[in-house]
Amino acid sequence: MTMAEKDKTDTSNYTWRELVAGDIAVWLKIWKPGWTPAQGIQLKDAVRLTWNYTGLRATLLYRLSHHLWLKHIPVLPGILTRLNITLHGFDVPCIVKIGPGLYVPHPVGTVIMAQEIGANVTLISGITIGMRNEPDFPLIGNNVFIGAGARVLGNLVIGDNVNIGANAVVVKDIPANCTAVGIPAKILANQA
Numbered sequence: 001m002t003m004a005e006k007d008k009t010d011t012s013n014y015t016w017r018e019l020v021a022g023d024i025a026v027w028l029k030i031w032k033p034g035w036t037p038a039q040g041i042q043l044k045d046a047v048r049l050t051w052n053y054t055g056l057r058a059t060l061l062y063r064l065s066h067h068l069w070l071k072h073i074p075v076l077p078g079i080l081t082r083l084n085i086t087l088h089g090f091d092v093p094c095i096v097k098i099g100p101g102l103y104v105p106h107p108v109g110t111v112i113m114a115q116e117i118g119a120n121v122t123l124i125s126g127i128t129i130g131m132r133n134e135p136d137f138p139l140i141g142n143n144v145f146i147g148a149g150a151r152v153l154g155n156l157v158i159g160d161n162v163n164i165g166a167n168a169v170v171v172k173d174i175p176a177n178c179t180a181v182g183i184p185a186k187i188l189a190n191q192a
């Protein structure tokens with residue numbers, strides 16, 4: 001099965017290697033202009049990016065904790081999650097499913113508890129994704145951008161190709177191909 005054939009909203013269809021490669025690829029596209037996935041990921045580039053960028057280190061530590069949790073390895077996923085909070089301020093429990101291509105340039109103050117997050121999602125700093133009053137969490141689609149300080153709260157669905165502005169407070173579903181801003185968030189434009 002090729003990457004194109006996989007359902008991008010179901011992270012269980014991806015191997016750990018595919019998830020990590022997707023995350024590193026996002027950084028390479030920014031860090032190395034002109035780079036394409038066809039060129040492959042060089043080990044030296046992956047090491048350099050991981051060493052230099054806190055956001056990538058935080059993402060990879062989350063990926064490792066999630067992978068160990070999926071393999072039913074006790075205790076260690078929780079330890080890695082707490083280490084990620086301590087080192088990077090990135091609070092993502094190991095049980096959260098996130099697709100490949102996660103880009104978190106500034107992880108400090110970011111808290112994520114979602115049903116699932118799709119592929120190619122960008123989360124800028126200080127974001128909260130979690131429950132509101134009910135014990136249900138957001139479901140976030142593919143190709144979503146969430147601006148700094150935004151809050152996505154409650155049992156809601158964020159569609160594919162959505163942009164959420166900085167400091168927006170989202171408490172209702174946002175359909176695909178839209179931009180949402182404000183407190184509470186309102187749909188500003190349909191991008192279709």
